[in-house]
Amino acid sequence: MHILMICAAAPTTDRPRTHGLLTAMARSGHTVSVIFIDGAGTAFDELSDRCHTLIPVARRSGLSRRVIDQLARQKFDLAHVEGEVVKDIELPLPLPTVVDVSTGIPQAQERIMRAAGLLVRAAHVMQTLYPGRATLTGLSHEQRLIVANNEALWAYETLGYPAQRPEVVPTPVDTVRFKPMLQLRDHAKLLLDLRDFTPLERMSVLVSAHRVLLGIWQARPDVHMQVLGPPPPGALRALTHEQRIHFVGAIRDARPYLATTTLVLVPALPGHHPLYTPLEAMALGLPVLGLPTLARELEAITGHELVVVPEVAQMAQVVLTLLDDPSYCGHIGCAARRFVERRHRYQVAGIALENIYASASGCALAEWRLEVGFAGVVTDGRPCIG
Numbered sequence: 270m271h272i273l274m275i276c277a278a279a280p281t282t283d284r285p286r287t288h289g290l291l292t293a294m295a296r297s298g299h300t301v302s303v304i305f306i307d308g309a310g311t312a313f314d315e316l317s318d319r320c321h322t323l324i325p326v327a328r329r330s331g332l333s334r335r336v337i338d339q340l341a342r343q344k345f346d347l348a349h350v351e352g353e354v355v356k357d358i359e360l361p362l363p364l365p366t367v368v369d370v371s372t373g374i375p376q377a378q379e380r381i382m383r384a385a386g387l388l389v390r391a392a393h394v395m396q397t398l399y400p401g402r403a404t405l406t407g408l409s410h411e412q413r414l415i416v417a418n419n420e421a422l423w424a425y426e427t428l429g430y431p432a433q434r435p436e437v438v439p440t441p442v443d444t445v446r447f448k449p450m451l452q453l454r455d456h457a458k459l460l461l462d463l464r465d466f467t468p469l470e471r472m473s474v475l476v477s478a479h480r481v482l483l484g485i486w487q488a489r490p491d492v493h494m495q496v497l498g499p500p501p502p503g504a505l506r507a508l509t510h511e512q513r514i515h516f517v518g519a520i521r522d523a524r525p526y527l528a529t530t531t532l533v534l535v536p537a538l539p540g541h542h543p544l545y546t547p548l549e550a551m552a553l554g555l556p557v558l559g560l561p562t563l564a565r566e567l568e569a570i571t572g573h574e575l576v577v578v579p580e581v582a583q584m585a586q587v588v589l590t591l592l593d594d595p596s597y598c599g600h601i602g603c604a605a606r607r608f609v610e611r612r613h614r615y616q617v618a619g620i621a622l623e624n625i626y627a628s629a630s631g632c633a634l635a636e637w638r639l640e641v642g643f644a645g646v647v648t649d650g651r652p653c654i655g
Contacts, residue, residue, distance in 0.1 A: 270626065271321070273345040273364075275336060276305040277353035279325070281316065282521065286371060286417065286543045287351060288316075289441030293619035295319040302345070304335055306354070333358045340364070347626050350412075361411040365629040370425070370435065371417040371543040413629040415622070417543045420566045436625050436639060441618040442548050442609050449554035449606060450528045457491050457592055460530040460550070462523065463498035465542040471498065475505050477536045477581045482514070484585025489592065494534075495526055497546075527553050532591055532598065535559035536581045538566065548613055551575070551605035556598045558587060567608075574608045576601060 272294060274280065280287035280303060294301055300321045307325040316323060326335045336358050348362050352370040360366070414435035416422050422435055461478050463471045478494070485492050493513045500516050501508050508514055517526060523546070527533075533550040535557060544566050547557050557563075557575045564571045571577040578587050591598055611617075627635030 270346045270630075271300040271302070271344065272626070273336075273339065273348045274301060274303045274305075275332070275348060275350045275354055275358060276303060277351050279303075279305050279307050279316070279323075285545045286440045287369070289443070289615065290349075290369075290438070290618060290622060291316070292319060292443075293441050293615040293622065296615060297619050297623065302339075302343070304332070304339060306332060329354075329357050336362070347630060349626075365626075365631075366412045367415060367625060367629055368412045369415050369438075371415070371421065371440075413625055415625060418566050418568060420568075436621075438621045438625065439613050439618050440543055440545055440548065441615045442545075442552050442613040444552055444610055444614045447524065447549050447552035447609075449602075450524075452528055454531055455493075455529045456531060457489060457493065458529060458531050459492065459494040459588065460526060460533045461494060461496045461536075462533070462546040462550070463496060464520070464523075465539040465544075465546055466498065466537075467539070467541060468499075468502060470537070470540060472502065472505060474537045475501055475508065478534060479508060481534065481536065481581065481584045481588070485588055486513070488589055492588075492592070495530065497523055497526060523549055524553070527555060530555060532588065533557045534584065534588070535563050536584060538562055547575075548609055551602075552609040552613075554602040554606040556591065556601040557605060558584065558591065568612075569605075569608055574601070574604045 274287070274291060276284070276287055278284060280291050282288055291301055291303070301319065302322040302324070303316070303320050304324045304326060306327075306329050308327045324335060324339065326332050332354060340363065345364055348364055348366045350358070350366060350368045352368055355368060414425075414433065415438045416425065416435045417438070417440050419437055422437055425435055459482075461474070463474060466474060475496075478496075482492070482494060490513075493515065496514065496516045497520060498517075499519055500506065509516055520526070527550055530550075533547065533555050535547050536559070538544060538560075544563075547559065547563065547567065550557050551569075551574070559575060559577060560581070561571075561577055561579065564575060564577050567575070569575050576587065576591065578584050624635045624639055628639055
């Protein structure tokens with residue numbers, strides 16, 4: 270199958286969901302060509318070896334014309350479109366189309382707005398909610414929709430935006446690249462990953478995380494925290510003077526930092542980007558501590574595959590308990606690794622996506638597989654119903 274991917278930016282590891290889906294299709298023997306918006310030039314993270322054609326478009330306004338030109342020049346079996354660019358191209362396209370509406374997740378946007386203050390909520394509406402609704406209202410029954418998890422599926426169905434029911438395709442994780450490392454971890458090092466958050470979201474999360482640290486330091490002043498992502502803005506820049514908080518800055522690879530971490534904190538979820546960074550930590554066998562919203566989106570077993578607290582105010586005490594119980598942390602980390610292998614490895618996501626591609630192209634067998642859940646579980650390398 271020759272697939273045309275239409276993306277808002279180059280699908281490198283900075284956009285892990287699309288990068289993973291593209292890699293899964295290439296590993297399954299499909300041919301993939303990519304049209305993407307890229308005004309400055311991008312390092313392609315080995316995309317040249319995985320793609321038949323890479324076509325950058327300098328301006329968003331030129332995307333639709335480039336898509337039309339490419340469809341006239343070459344035959345494709347199916348188009349895979351990121352939801353962020355639906356409003357920039359002319360739908361429906363003259364071939365079967367699958368749209369990934371995982372970005373601009375409606376229930377995540379609503380969650381962020383309710384938790385934040387009035388000004389943050391107003392800004393968030395302007396930044397994410399309106400574009401997300403514009404994207405969804407541009408869709409029709411002629412496109413097949415995919416989301417990253419059942420929580421997003423429930424949100425879209427409840428809000429009544431899509432013209433038809435989306436299908437779930439999990440976000441792939443490279444379980445070979447992200448695997449437990451044979452080295453000793455620090456006894457008291459926490460990690461906060463803010464790479465997927467907008468500036469407004471980072472401010473809110475940093476305030477919550479600092480409160481957690483203040484509670485921890487009352488009993489364990491030796492605890493340190495690494496923060497991945499850009500440095501804090503505005504008034505929060507004073508946190509950079511705290512010697513027990515290390516702001517790493519913008520990075521491409523989190524593995525060196527995760528390798529020495531004791532515990533990963535997730536006091537909030539991003540409102541615009543698909544959930545990914547906790548999956549990296551879990552793939553490396555790290556215990557992750559978050560809120561019930563994290564467990565629902567991951568569909569992981571609380572107390573076994575990750576640790577959950579009802580609210581951020583209780584995080585400090587739970588962190589102290591976990592630091593005093595390395596055996597339980599090891600158990601959580603091992604179960605987390607098995608969870609990622611079972612639900613998010615490339616083969617699992619690839620089978621789910623192939624079935625949706627086939628169904629969009631008119632394959633009755635693929636439609637039946639989707640109805641009975643054939644794409645949902647893979648055991649010992651073989652697909653099975655469940």
